[in-house]
Amino acid sequence: MKLPIYLDNHSTTPCDPRVVEVMLPYFTEKFGNAASRNHSFGWEVEEGVEHARKQIAHLIGADAKEIIFTSGATESDNLALQGIVAMYREKGDHIITSATEHRAVIDTAKYLEKKGVTVTFLPVDKAGMVSADDVRNAITDKTILISVMLANNEIGTINPIAEIGKVAKEKGIIFHCDATQGVGKIPVNVQEMGIDLMSFSAHKIYGPKGIGALYVRRKAPRVRLEPMIYGGGHERGMRSGTLPVPLIVGFGKACELCEQEMATESVRMAKMRDRLQEGIMGAMDEVYLNGHPTERLPGNLNISFAYVEGEALLMGVKEIALSSGSACTSATLEPSYVLRALGVGSDLAHSSIRFGLGRFNTDEEIEYTIDRMLKAVTHLREMSPLYEMAKEGVDLTTVQWAAH
Numbered sequence: 121m122k123l124p125i126y127l128d129n130h131s132t133t134p135c136d137p138r139v140v141e142v143m144l145p146y147f148t149e150k151f152g153n154a155a156s157r158n159h160s161f162g163w164e165v166e167e168g169v170e171h172a173r174k175q176i177a178h179l180i181g182a183d184a185k186e187i188i189f190t191s192g193a194t195e196s197d198n199l200a201l202q203g204i205v206a207m208y209r210e211k212g213d214h215i216i217t218s219a220t221e222h223r224a225v226i227d228t229a230k231y232l233e234k235k236g237v238t239v240t241f242l243p244v245d246k247a248g249m250v251s252a253d254d255v256r257n258a259i260t261d262k263t264i265l266i267s268v269m270l271a272n273n274e275i276g277t278i279n280p281i282a283e284i285g286k287v288a289k290e291k292g293i294i295f296h297c298d299a300t301q302g303v304g305k306i307p308v309n310v311q312e313m314g315i316d317l318m319s320f321s322a323h324k325i326y327g328p329k330g331i332g333a334l335y336v337r338r339k340a341p342r343v344r345l346e347p348m349i350y351g352g353g354h355e356r357g358m359r360s361g362t363l364p365v366p367l368i369v370g371f372g373k374a375c376e377l378c379e380q381e382m383a384t385e386s387v388r389m390a391k392m393r394d395r396l397q398e399g400i401m402g403a404m405d406e407v408y409l410n411g412h413p414t415e416r417l418p419g420n421l422n423i424s425f426a427y428v429e430g431e432a433l434l435m436g437v438k439e440i441a442l443s444s445g446s447a448c449t450s451a452t453l454e455p456s457y458v459l460r461a462l463g464v465g466s467d468l469a470h471s472s473i474r475f476g477l478g479r480f481n482t483d484e485e486i487e488y489t490i491d492r493m494l495k496a497v498t499h500l501r502e503m504s505p506l507y508e509m510a511k512e513g514v515d516l517t518t519v520q521w522a523a524h
């Protein structure tokens with residue numbers, strides 16, 4: 121086993137060597153511009169792009185013509201929200217989204233709010249789930265877009281997307297889904313889920329960074345978007361710019377591999393995750409699972425270790441790459457807004473650690489991680505007066521702390 125161990129696969133994943141292999145020729149001998157229609161250099165790369173478009177579309181039950189290439193899911197989210205608002209503003213000025221969306225959706229929605237759009241940020245339940253009834257009840261005659269993510273990037277909770285899609289269809293409202301964490305890991309079908317626009321990204325599924333897609337429905341309804349980037353009219357006019365062919369070819373291969381291996385990979389991942397969960401939670405007191413106990417991404421585990429500061433814990437296990445529920449910004453240490461939306465108190469939010477398992481993790485790494493976490497948490501708690509008081513039976517909520 122090699123150190124360090126990478127358990128931060130929700131942030132990004134390594135490129136699968138099989139992906140790199142198909143990309144390589146497109147940096148050198150196949151270097152043409154896919155938009156060059158007059159010579160073979162253009163034709164051969166266009167063929168590569170169109171093959172990738174089919175591989176990507178196939179994974180999500182779409183038609184190849186419905187795939188618009190972007191630089192990643194951040195751009196896809198921006199294009200979906202800004203593009204719909206710009207196109208349909210005359211029909212209405214209200215959009216519905218949720219409190220636990222990725223920053224790419226939350227921040228775009230907030231920007232639109234500043235421009236006069238009304239945004240409803242739906243709450244989630246204790247497990248982090250959005251309810252389709254809440255979506256239905258939030259709809260007004262001014263609503264032009266619903267945007268709810270498939271699976272959350274911190275807690276892995278999977279939303280009832282097909283139910284929400286049904287509500288959207290019933291009311292005739294365009295439905296966007298940020299499916300970046302779900303695509304390639306769990307089955308996704310834009311038809312069955314009633315999705316009109318969908319964002320996803322190659323680097324979360326063992327493809328290269330810098331390439332993503334927005335699925336844009338062409339039939340029933342035909343969704344139209346105002347572009348954010350103007351130029352040569354590439355990608356049906358929705359996203360101009362010379363196509364990054366090597367990245368696209370890699371994205372296609374990454375999708376094909378996910379489609380072929382998802383069934384076995386998700387079982388293996390869930391087994392490793394369950395072992396990690398059991399190994400940690402079965403051996404320690406005062407540890408709490410964040411997110412949904414069952415409706416969760418197979419590679420996700422998010423745990424709060426009471427009386428331990430998440431950032432301190434990460435420092436104690438430097439040879440394991442993990443993520444904590446605190447966003448270390450310049451001046452403040454802000455607890456995760458996702459955990460806060462679940463109703464997790466700020467202490468437990470600061471105590472949370474996200475484990476993100478991926479394709480290249482092994483059982484051996486999981487055993488090592490369990491052992492290291494137990495030792496590190498025990499060590500930090502031994503130094504914690506609060507933990508000691510709690511163990512002595514002191515109810516910390518009743519303690520009068522003297523101010524000096």
Ligand SMILES: *Cc1c(COP(=O)(O)O)cnc(C)c1O
Nearest residue numbers: 192193194222224273300301321
């Ligand atoms: C990673 C991620 C994004 C951003 O994707 P990029 O391709 O890095 O821009 C958006 N949404 C979710 C849910 C993500 O996990």
